[in-house]
Amino acid sequence: MKRYEQLADDIARSIREGLLARGERLPSVRQASAARKVSPSTVFQAYYLLEARGLISARERSGYFVTGGVLGLPPLPEPSINDDAEVTEVDVSELVFEVLESTRARKVVPLGSAFPSPLLFPMARLAKTMAASVQAMNPWRSVEDISPGDAELRRQIALRYMIDGVQVPPDEIVITNGALEGLNLCLQAVTQPGDTVLIGSPTFYAALQSIERNGLKAMDVPCHPREGIDLAAMERALTQHKPSACWLMTNFQNPLGSLMPDEKKKDMVALLTRHNVPLIEDDVYGELYFGDKRPKPAKAFDTKGIVMHCASFSKCLAPGYRVGWTAPGRYAKTVERLKLTTTLSTSVPAQIALASYLKKGGYDRHLRSLRHTLLLQQIKFVDAVERHFPEGTRLTSPSGGYFLWVKLPDGVNSLELHRAALKHGISIAPGPIFSSHKKYTDYVRLNYGHIWDDQIESAIETLGKITHKLAAQKAA
Amino acid sequence: MKRYEQLADDIARSIREGLLARGERLPSVRQASAARKVSPSTVFQAYYLLEARGLISARERSGYFVTGGVLGLPPLPEPSINDDAEVTEVDVSELVFEVLESTRARKVVPLGSAFPSPLLFPMARLAKTMAASVQAMNPWRSVEDISPGDAELRRQIALRYMIDGVQVPPDEIVITNGALEGLNLCLQAVTQPGDTVLIGSPTFYAALQSIERNGLKAMDVPCHPREGIDLAAMERALTQHKPSACWLMTNFQNPLGSLMPDEKKKDMVALLTRHNVPLIEDDVYGELYFGDKRPKPAKAFDTKGIVMHCASFSKCLAPGYRVGWTAPGRYAKTVERLKLTTTLSTSVPAQIALASYLKKGGYDRHLRSLRHTLLLQQIKFVDAVERHFPEGTRLTSPSGGYFLWVKLPDGVNSLELHRAALKHGISIAPGPIFSSHKKYTDYVRLNYGHIWDDQIESAIETLGKITHKLAAQKAA
Numbered sequence: 037m038k039r040y041e042q043l044a045d046d047i048a049r050s051i052r053e054g055l056l057a058r059g060e061r062l063p064s065v066r067q068a069s070a071a072r073k074v075s076p077s078t079v080f081q082a083y084y085l086l087e088a089r090g091l092i093s094a095r096e097r098s099g100y101f102v103t104g105g106v107l108g109l110p111p112l113p114e115p116s117i118n119d120d121a122e123v124t125e126v127d128v129s130e131l132v133f134e135v136l137e138s139t140r141a142r143k144v145v146p147l148g149s150a151f152p153s154p155l156l157f158p159m160a161r162l163a164k165t166m167a168a169s170v171q172a173m174n175p176w177r178s179v180e181d182i183s184p185g186d187a188e189l190r191r192q193i194a195l196r197y198m199i200d201g202v203q204v205p206p207d208e209i210v211i212t213n214g215a216l217e218g219l220n221l222c223l224q225a226v227t228q229p230g231d232t233v234l235i236g237s238p239t240f241y242a243a244l245q246s247i248e249r250n251g252l253k254a255m256d257v258p259c260h261p262r263e264g265i266d267l268a269a270m271e272r273a274l275t276q277h278k279p280s281a282c283w284l285m286t287n288f289q290n291p292l293g294s295l296m297p298d299e300k301k302k303d304m305v306a307l308l309t310r311h312n313v314p315l316i317e318d319d320v321y322g323e324l325y326f327g328d329k330r331p332k333p334a335k336a337f338d339t340k341g342i343v344m345h346c347a348s349f350s351k352c353l354a355p356g357y358r359v360g361w362t363a364p365g366r367y368a369k370t371v372e373r374l375k376l377t378t379t380l381s382t383s384v385p386a387q388i389a390l391a392s393y394l395k396k397g398g399y400d401r402h403l404r405s406l407r408h409t410l411l412l413q414q415i416k417f418v419d420a421v422e423r424h425f426p427e428g429t430r431l432t433s434p435s436g437g438y439f440l441w442v443k444l445p446d447g448v449n450s451l452e453l454h455r456a457a458l459k460h461g462i463s464i465a466p467g468p469i470f471s472s473h474k475k476y477t478d479y480v481r482l483n484y485g486h487i488w489d490d491q492i493e494s495a496i497e498t499l500g501k502i503t504h505k506l507a508a509q510k511a512a
Numbered sequence: 513m514k515r516y517e518q519l520a521d522d523i524a525r526s527i528r529e530g531l532l533a534r535g536e537r538l539p540s541v542r543q544a545s546a547a548r549k550v551s552p553s554t555v556f557q558a559y560y561l562l563e564a565r566g567l568i569s570a571r572e573r574s575g576y577f578v579t580g581g582v583l584g585l586p587p588l589p590e591p592s593i594n595d596d597a598e599v600t601e602v603d604v605s606e607l608v609f610e611v612l613e614s615t616r617a618r619k620v621v622p623l624g625s626a627f628p629s630p631l632l633f634p635m636a637r638l639a640k641t642m643a644a645s646v647q648a649m650n651p652w653r654s655v656e657d658i659s660p661g662d663a664e665l666r667r668q669i670a671l672r673y674m675i676d677g678v679q680v681p682p683d684e685i686v687i688t689n690g691a692l693e694g695l696n697l698c699l700q701a702v703t704q705p706g707d708t709v710l711i712g713s714p715t716f717y718a719a720l721q722s723i724e725r726n727g728l729k730a731m732d733v734p735c736h737p738r739e740g741i742d743l744a745a746m747e748r749a750l751t752q753h754k755p756s757a758c759w760l761m762t763n764f765q766n767p768l769g770s771l772m773p774d775e776k777k778k779d780m781v782a783l784l785t786r787h788n789v790p791l792i793e794d795d796v797y798g799e800l801y802f803g804d805k806r807p808k809p810a811k812a813f814d815t816k817g818i819v820m821h822c823a824s825f826s827k828c829l830a831p832g833y834r835v836g837w838t839a840p841g842r843y844a845k846t847v848e849r850l851k852l853t854t855t856l857s858t859s860v861p862a863q864i865a866l867a868s869y870l871k872k873g874g875y876d877r878h879l880r881s882l883r884h885t886l887l888l889q890q891i892k893f894v895d896a897v898e899r900h901f902p903e904g905t906r907l908t909s910p911s912g913g914y915f916l917w918v919k920l921p922d923g924v925n926s927l928e929l930h931r932a933a934l935k936h937g938i939s940i941a942p943g944p945i946f947s948s949h950k951k952y953t954d955y956v957r958l959n960y961g962h963i964w965d966d967q968i969e970s971a972i973e974t975l976g977k978i979t980h981k982l983a984a985q986k987a988a
Contacts, residue, residue: 170643
């Protein structure tokens, strides 16, 4: 690594870790050169690099400012696991459906959507690859590629694990209908109805729906908006409630965008191993990092086979193809059999198309461009929220993924905001759908994975106006 | 309908209904002409037509003989539902997996397989259609075609229902990952763990696995090998045990091949309606009829929305694509929501490829050829079993589908046959995997959906020899 790259990385880390907040000015080139004992040109090169990565930008005559990073984080949700009442029957699915169904019309501005814009993906190249591979397909593949799945695809996935420093043999991998099927199968593999599942709070609503549907109970553990789940609270919960599984997103958690540091992942896996609780790791956003390299999954620190890693191509390559996978550690055989009796197999043409795409190369080039686009989008969205929303609003600016978690001014009800916004043709994801207790009533999740244009800018302006109005009503 | 077609249909019905058994001679042309008061040429034309359909064949100088139809049916399983013990925890999945996994190697002769040969399907034409449709696909379809599924595909499916005389609006249809997902979702929509499900006996093992996996109990009702479930026994079971659902195949049941007559379907739906028990109707073989027209599903007789009809393209058009559907009557919304939280969506490229294929036409032409091939295959398989298996063997010859249900001589154990056959590289499906009580120890299911060749002929010969040996051991 060259000296200027080293310097850029150090600064990038400081930004990601919140030491340098968005809006702050960086040291001048002269100051940095003196402090770091490097030539001014090294500093210049480092700043150029950071600018290209979207982390800082130059303002005329005033120097460089942090434009990515973290500013005004929402507060840590209050710890709330110290009494038994916190193990709850989950009953949020109806609300989730009500919200999601209201936002599916195409003309609605999709700030509440869970999907990034399909226009960000190489759909034409994928289609071409699929056309070639399905026309060359041996008909017997339709039998042989049923679960655990196409051998070449599993080999390609194992190769990517290897490159990221995780040892996963192809034999451990089960191809699934998107990550969601993998997560559901993993949950079913290690729980019985009535069991308790440890989750973060806030959490992705699909986890809540799955827990509810499988007759399980949820136990919330608070999550820090930057570093993920609170390990001390997790330890208390493990001791008191003996959950059958833990279901978490480690990288760019939905909705928080939190990125659990590697050391913390390691500690968490050790903790869960001590308590013999399997970890269902939802890692669908891991490839969408804005930093220097892919954050490791908790799976990387697993020595006993307790981590059931789930991921997919839906959010980073091939939306709608419904190809995901799981590497379920010591539960691999159980999960494979569950898959066989649930959906038998993942669509074979989709499997062989993705195997062929991965083999050809070009995935990493696409990912680099996708990450860059998402980061630039984040800067625009954050900037617009800051301009249009009332004082007292706080928000994350995660170092990956495509969600902002926005704390509205105290007392502003996000379900009211949701209903009012919908009348203006704008969807948002209100906080209560991310909680087994329907908490987070003054939070919303905004999707910045849709291409910035006047309609979106105007939608954020409208949301800001409605929030102003709701805040004024509360004050009155 | 022309006169000779009418005559051919009458004879075909007599064969299917067992009035004319396989091996019997038909009346001479002169006799038939006199008896039916039609010209000899009308009789000739009718016989030609039946020969083309594979139901009869001419033997030199001896006239026409029945080659299709029914001969030597296995006995009706003994009624066995009169005591509470018959509601059972199901624990057969392990055995099913053990059997299925042992038969997956490509070089094993697949008489135990659940799939027909993929070479029987228009894979090249499908691939071409998929290539064109995926390359013309609007990227937004990846979002819009999530569950309930692609609008054009649902419209095409609704059109086929209409042609078959069943009223199903496109809005009721949910596209699933093969029929298996549809069946599982329907079961989950109407049951809670601990509930009882009424099934036929023998029954398709995937139903048993699904019941087991969902923590349900099974209640067996005996099935007639030609006409399906015993309605009197069903009525007693409904009254005594109050099941939450009934799961059945009405057309060409796996493994029996039984076809429930229309009147019986109507009576069954009325019976279930009176008891307010939803019917999960697995109709994946309905298109594979050898008669004159598609047998109706029970869904056709449903007036109250209690029939949850499940089908797919996997067995009749597009193996490996994993596109099925369900029309779940009054439970449509519940099933759609379950689908959203289970796998979110069926692979979009596969959905639009099939929509495009159906729209273009050609499906019915393919189906006619497929049915004809399967019927010819059945004749060869039945003939080979009759030549090679010992006395005391009995078998079905169903009027659709691609399975034979073979009763071995008394006391011959089909699991022993399975293990011995596997050593010769031959798979079979032993009877016990089709029973919640692991009954049918002297039955096997043979798949005649693989293209007849010397290897298959020799495999049946080997199976016959092993059976002879096992029968001799029992006798000794």
